[in-house]
Amino acid sequence: MKATQILKLSIFSILLSMSFIACNQPKKEQVKEIEMVEVEQETPEYYLLRPEIEKAYGYSHAVKIGNDIKISxxxxxxxxxxxxxxxxxxxxxxxxxxxxEKVLKHYGCTFDDVILENVFTTDMAKFLEFAGYRTEIYKKQFPTGSWLGVKELALPEFMIEIELEVYKPE
Structure with missing residues (x-):
């Protein structure tokens, strides 16, 4: 085949492909308009349980954004x-x-609203001895979460630290 024949076949193939694409385009009445929706930006609401201590160490005890609350x-x-x-x-x-519980009450919540609980402990065996106490806290349903054995916490005297996540529809 000569170069001109190959070129003509290539052009023909391209035109044929374009005509198929044009045939598959939706008719005007089939085209749906996209409605633009403006999403309102949620402003974080911070809570300090012990302001002087939390400011000194550089953290907030909790923050609420929309329906979600993260508790340190x-x-x-x-x-x-x-x-x-x-x-x-x-x-x-x-x-x-x-x-x-004090933090939960600040946001109008109870332990029933908790969806995640992470427990950090320097002595997992001892924690497991007393983990049954959690049934007094979570009366309806236990949240998801993890129990993690750690080498140490912020101060050597601390043996346990518990963080929560809450979902509370407004």
Whole structure:
């Protein structure tokens, strides 16, 4: 085949392909218009349980964006940031849940609204001895989550830290 014949066949193939594409285009009445929707930007709402301590360490205890609330890990401490219930993981766990309940109440929530709970502990065996206490916290349904054994927490006296995620439709 000569180059001119190949060129003519190529052009013919391209034109034929274009005509098939044009045939498959929807008619005007089949074309749907796209409606532009403006999405409102949610403003984060931060909460500080112990403002002086949280500012000193550089974190917020919780933040709410829309229907979602993220709650930082709660540890067993007093209002000055000193560890409490040293050496007693059961009481430390109860103190964590007490602080978490205060944060939940601030947002009009209960433990029934919790969808994720992550527990960090420096002594998994001891935690498992007292994990049954959680049935007093989660009366309807347990949330999803993880239990993680860790080498250490923020201060050596802390044996447990619990963080939560909440979903609360407005």
């Amino acid at each position: 890990g709660a540890v067993s401490m007093d209002n000055e940031g000193n560890p409490t219930a040293i050496g007693n993981i059961e009481q430390q766990m109860k103190n964590c849940y007490s602080d978490l």
